Amino acid sequence: MSSMRPLIPLLIAAGILLGGNGLQSTLIALRGAQEGFSASTIGLMGTFYFAGFLLGCLAVTHIMKAVGHVRAFSALAAIASAGTLLLVLVVDPVMWCALRLAGGFCFAGLFTIMEAWLNSGAANKDRARVLAIYRMVDIGSVTGAQFLIPIVGASGFAI
Template identity: 90%
Template sequence: MSSIRPLIPLLIAAGILLGGNGLQGTLIALRGAQEGFSAPVIGLMGTFYFAGFLLGCLAVTRILKAVGHVRTFSALAATASAGTLLLVLVIDPIMWCAVRFAGGFCFAGLFTVMEAWLNSGVTNKDRARVLAIYRMVDIGSVTSAQFLIPIFGAGGFAIFAIMSMMITLSLVPVSLGDRSNPTPPEDVKLDLPRVWRISPLGSIGCIAVGVTNSAFRTLSPVYAEQIGMSVADVVTFVSVGIFGGALIQYPLGYLSDRRDRRSVLLATTCCAMVAALALVFVAGADPFLNFVIVFIFGSFAMPLFSLSAAHANDRADKGEFVLINAALMLFYSFGAV
């Protein structure tokens, strides 16, 4: 695992950046409800986010070829930070949909840059564990950031300023500390049939994860609020599901590095499906039971993207990591939209 050392600045940047993005997803649902936006309108904002995400996946390979990984990361993070402040300056559902579309575009590029960067720096025998660490950083940061909402509240300017600061500060470790910057891709064409042929299972897995995990992140705060949870309980509900995924990421990554990834993917998917059904038909309005079941759901649903991505990147040739990861992000956005 010594291959991860040059990637530590990138992982630090990912933690800061993804915490700000995860906080924004929850805050938009809560603040939107406070401003009188209906649940369908809040859900539509999530759809706009993933529509922008889809467009970002199509554009990021050309941006990377033109300016490289560090400059692409910097430009997209700066744009996302400005959009975060615009949310609180203009309280309007149309504007919020537009900002979420732009945010989706930016974060599609940022995710592609980070994941292609990570995959280019590791070998197949370490790949799932490194991606698991990345997801643990992601989930841990997102979970911790949720608890800023009860501290600062969802109704003021401060929480939006904090989100903007987090996204902006992610530029520091990438700009100053990282020397593992891979070479830009030579091939800028996003060839989805080619990626599908390389890994049909990885492609299908990312589409399925897009359907389930995006719905959870977008509408779980609304669900929790509608069954009578307080703001603190809503944050706990979302965080418990995400935290569950953090705990089992590395064990599943370790297992899939040593066994057939397809078998691990199948078992993990089945466990997530059972937990989702239990949340619908068993949990009811009992907060504790909801917390327990969403924890189990998150434990198995959240690692599915890492396992699918590891399966696809195992089959990538040198120079194909940007293509593979941009395509996987695009497949994910197909499911999310």
């Protein structure tokens, strides 16, 4: 178990990233409804996210081989962050669909890189335990982050 201690910062970072992504998915649907987007448009935004996620899954190994884990993670995190900020600044369904596509691509890469780091940092005997803890962090942070919406509200950019 002490061999897992170096992975704690990565698990904390994963919790923040995963929670934020889960919160954003819920928040976009709520915010889109507040902005007057139709249910079909909001559903299309979800489709764009998962299309980007699929493309990201297919491309991330090539990206990691080309520039390495750290640079790939940094670039994908920067693009995802900028996209999240643009969602607040540009309230347009077409732009939101494009940003959801890019966000899906980025998050597929970010999750893959985090899981690769966890796998490489875990000893063979601890690998199942590390991935189980990662999944608990994932589900717990996504679920917990949802409680920010009723506390802070879905409008504006406080969240």
